Amino acid sequence: MRSRTRRISMTITHAILDGKDAETSQKKRPACVQLPRSMLKFLSLWHLELMLFRPNDFLALRREVWHITDEAYAQSFQTRNDVSPPEPEEEQRASNLVPMGTLGYSGSTFFKTWDGKFLVKSLDRHFEHQFFMHELLTPYIVHMWENPGSLLVRITDLLCVPYPTLGGLLGLEPTHHVIMEHLLYGIDMDGDTTRYETYDLKPHDYFFPERDLANGKLAPQSVKDRLVDHFPDQIRVSQQATKELVALLDTDTKFLAESNVLDYSLFLVRYARSGESRFDASDPFLSGTSSAARQADFWRTGVVSADGQWAYRAVLLDFFWARHKFRAKAMAGLVSAFNAWAGYGPMTITTEPFEYQRRFMRMIQKLVGENGTEEEYDAGQSADC
Template sequence: MLKFFYLWRLELMLFRPNDFLALRREVWHITDEAYTQSFHTQHNVPRPVPEEEQHAPALVPMGALGYSGSTFFKTADGKFLVKSLDRHFEHQFFMHELLTPYIIHMWENPGSLLVRITDLLCVPYPTLGGLLGLEPTHHVVMEHLLYGIETDGDTVRYETYDLKPDDYFFPERDLADGRLAPQSIKNRLADHFPDQIQVSQEATKELMDLLNTDTTFLAKSNVLDYSLFLVRYPRSGESFFDAVETSLAERQADSWRTGVVSADGQWVYRVVLLDFFWARHKFRAKVMAGIVTAFNTWAGYGPMTITTEPFEYQRRFMKMVQKLVGDNGADEGHAGPSADC
């Protein structure tokens, strides 16, 4: 009873830990020792870090990175992210509707580009802090696609893009030519990739096939508003970012996650699908759809990414990806399908 009055430092428990353990061990080949070690305090921070900073915390705060207001932490070794699920309808949908299909999908499609969620934590009882929104009550642990970026010590050369179809109605951008919303808000809308992904035909087909399988799964689950998280960085010398702790065979099997080299050998790309927690059939989504539909009876802007239909979103999403890769008729001999530099 006393725990109900907690405002902060809420007790978190693992949700369906055996299912996530099986995924880590059998599908993603993450050893228990390596996974546990990522969440331990790091005692081997290299010098010349000041002595008082030699013992790095197990989790490093990254602030609020997403449009939803979620807060992020990363493990001290940079391998995993911890993301809060602040919206009640999102974590309830993921826990009670999407999680089981997600687990089945990952078992049946080991090469899936859905971000790998390695654990789900929740507060197992009501608390005043949770009800008042003072402290998030649900978190997911997931892979960090930028693992190794700090080790290279040159963050400028790494480019990240959070991509969604841009031909939807974005009120912050489209109403009054964007003058009604501050630039800080508009900057958190979908990014624009100023180039094309120039890779081999084999790698292009692999990407399109994987994304088609994953987005079909999401559409059948009534999910909208997911995004393609793209990382691009120059292929210059031996980079720790490239040399993740997997064998060459494992990296080839997971090429788009671990790095695909461009056809000219100059760039390396990484890709995952993020933020698949917005369900079209949930009450909030239905209310938003009703508001936007009523508004469009005279404004005519069309649907938003959170109010359209799931298979229509998939169609536009795949069309966006097709534009990113273009024809890609590059010579297969210019580069292999994965980064092995």
């Protein structure tokens, strides 16, 4: 298992630092060369060659919207200050990513960069990475340009193996990864999880098999221990910060609903002020930004609670499940047939996108103490329209 982790780590780091474009690298070779190479690559079981998908679009987002310099971005994947004695280049590249194991119910594997600024998540399920690459990516890029303060998690690169391989088809190694911001940067130091609390929040009034069937035994306890899906308090911040959070999430969730996306969640971090983060002016997400841009980023860097004891961070995660894809339709049919007997109701992956968005925003209103009724929220939505 350790050798597999090092192989994957090495291929990810190579892809980021070498910068090969998945869409153009294959086209540059003549057909007489490309066909034999493709046949040989198809037989690959390990060391799959990852490349960047639409790197110029992500480069523009990093530079112009999120103000991440090329040097700061590369350094997270390239330099590790505590490597002593010096290792061979390939060994050092592999060691720059820290494995985090399998998190969540999707079975994705995670790495973080040595400095903790970025996460690497595998997209193992075919319908998810195909939907994101070929349907959601362009609208996502446009949305991020038009809404620089968006709380959709910032995806800084997308990696893929641009040709079929036996290793990918057999699931021996993941063929798609996203690079994204790490919301615990600056507070997740030395693996001390007592410094902070994390919550993966979705509307609770849906049917969750891993929670509602067999007394919750359908999911491993190790997974459930890492993903706390209930926040036992309220987000107590200033009125201005509350309005900003609700407005940002309302804009983002409407965008996701219009894109037919379901099952996304609010990733919320709470930490005591005594364990305040180490963000500074040299951080790649902050350097070169205006004061207005920094204000929009406060929900990423830490909004202080009204009593001054806590700080909060929040982003929207896991927007890869599309209602119109075959997998979602098949699941909806199965759940409908099951509910004809059991009567549990819809799941987050089988409901309608705008219904999920409404319930999600009602959850947010309760989190921040705006306990309006469903009718009041829907009336507000109609008024906005």
